[in-house]
Amino acid sequence: MRLRPLALVSGIALGLAVLTGPAATAADTTVTFTVTSGALTITAPAGPVSLGSAQAGGTVSGPIGTVTVTDARGGVPTSDWTARVSSSAFSGPSDTVPASAATYTPGPGTLIVGNGTLTPGPGGTLDVQRVAMTYTGGTGNSQATWNPTISVTIPLSVGLGTYSGTVTHSVA
Template sequence: MRLRPLALVSGIALGSVVLTAPAADAADTTVTFTVTSGALTITAPAGPVSLGSAAAGGTVSGPIGAVTVTDARGGVPTSDWTARVSSTAFAGPSDTVPASAATYTPGPGTLITGNGTLTPGPGGTLDVQRVAMTYTGGTGNSQATWNPTISVNIPLSVGLGTYSGTVTHSVA
């Protein structure tokens, strides 16, 4: 008896069989939570922030870093807010530079969240509290940021040394 080699068999369809396990038992749980009113907050760099150096009679100027307002109050119909800024005098080793020698320029703001209008304040000296940024006409929560610049005209009469003051941002 002679053995023949196996021939290819055509026309046979090979398929796969999917075996499924019996359906598992299932149980649904309804989960709820409540969104509550949050706070209106403002953050600014803690510092110290150096504006550089200049001779008496000159000017130092520079950005102080991002200031951010977050309004999580969820106001309906609107959640308007106004950020304000002022400064103390700048004390040095032997003299003081008045806050009126410092000017604040808010620059353009960036609206991160919200559907209202963000408007920079006009800037000006920091011896009085002034508007830094406003947000109006929005509904719900909002968040905005800006990077202000502080310039200080150094009086010719002040002595040498490092001067320090505190710039305060507030929001309401």
């Protein structure tokens, strides 16, 4: 009776040896790639973006959509940047609303990538180029977004109709 358990154990061992077969082999391949410097870019909605309507002497205001700065320059030791904004005058069917009647409020920024400090500009009229957002003290690449608001005080003297101007964001 002792042979039976021994035969059973031997059979299992033989079966395992047959199922596992010869030892597996492996081959390693070293793969490399190079990360290169990219660009500093800014994107903003192409529009048109409607701020709504108001009577002459009133104000229209609204967000223009997300502005994004992407800095892929990989700066060492830092990759600081400043985004600026300005506007053209707003032309209508018979009159023009000057860019000085438009104000820009950047609102808070959101730092998506980076380890520096993101600071909104003070806002103000768009007849001169002004700071929209700055990024300082970071190392490596960065990306930030914000959703600014534009307000236009409509002069009492302008005629009825749709007015259009161009808000320009830049980054350096």
